[in-house]
Amino acid sequence: MYRKQVRRRRAVLTLLIIGSFVLLTITYGQSSGGLQRGVSTVFSPLQTVADRALKPARDLVGWFDKTFDARGENSRLKSELAKAREQSVAGQEALQENRQLRKLVALDRGPALAASAYEPVTGRVIARSPTVWQSTVTIDMGKDDGVRVDDPVVSGDGLVGRIASVEGGSSQAALITDHASAVSAKVVPGGVQGVTRPDVGNPEELILDFIQSSKDIHVGQAVVTAGWRAQGLASLFPPGLPIGEVISASIVEQEASQQVRLRPYADLANLDMVQVLTGGSPR
């Protein structure tokens, strides 16, 4: 009797392990199948309800976490504020000059304003992946709202990611910290171009790659999307979306490039409301 039980237990375990590997093999690299779409559609309303019901509790935990962080950040922010004031004054002057120059060369409808072709749709984040390996969030908007795969996702602070898969009433967005993410970007002012990629396991930082070591990059400079367009191909992201701020720039030894580290402007750990820029990029 006991042996029979042990044999049955082993058989079930073997079956489950084989099943997991078969599922992995079948679904790896494929778009979401019918099962995933179905489950996602069924659970989407439940997730929305859970998201709203649990928001006060989330905010409470967030308050505690932020209070711990705030102590250390206070002095850093004070010095940053002083710097920002100086930059703000300089920026106002540059803005004034920019307006005058635009009028002169009639650049009002130039490529820098291509972002206006996008139609933003606002939605709420209802779920988030539990591991540091996958940085994805679920948004309560899907095909029915005009959301399509690869649409850029932004928050009030800057670029968040892009839509990775869409169902009827919900969609999954891969964040810029997801291991598969890569965004063409440029440092401003200066216009030095590179590609931002994630520092896996460290969702608070990004790496800007392919920057020549001869280019001068300073801590505090902003990095925005480059939004290139060439030979019928175009970047998924419109130009000028803020990505993050340079926090360190070091030259990699024996390489002709420097590694620039960024802190994303968007608070990716506490996303609540996001906008999906729909209908813009040509595909």
Next chain:
Amino acid sequence: MIVTPKIFARLVAIAILGVLLQLSFFSRVELFHTSPDILPPLVVSLGLLGGSLAGAVSGFSIGLLVDCLLVAPLGGSSLVLLSAGYLAGLFRERFEIHSSLVPPLLCMGLTLLAELGFALVQVMLGLDAPVSSLVVRDMLLKSIYAFFLGWPIYLALRRLLRPALVEEPKVRRRKQPTVLGA
């Protein structure tokens, strides 16, 4: 574990509630820059209460549900969580749980193992990015959170599944003989 239709319904409800709580709450809060993961402690507790088979099946099902909801390659989370559930169940079948610290300690150890498993699965799927040392910190913190979360999860599940549990009767301590009732 004696699985009647009523107990089965409770197990399904526990799995769904656990996954929803994880995706809508625990994954979205951070303490010291790390989100707690309640799914490994949940599966470990089910394994400890129900045995290796119950642990493996619940781990597989919960993993499958998570992968479905996150539109991730199916089977990755299932493989990791079924291993955690099976090992917890095996522990329960081989050893007696003498101390109340055993469930949370097991939750902590097996969560660490599960986090390593998630990393292995990602490497197996072709993770093409530099891995920072902060991943190790994340894994350690997650397992420490599992220690603190594992205890209430285990107690709550034991209460919910009490009618189905096959528990050995507690050995009553014999009263020491006394002299003249002293």
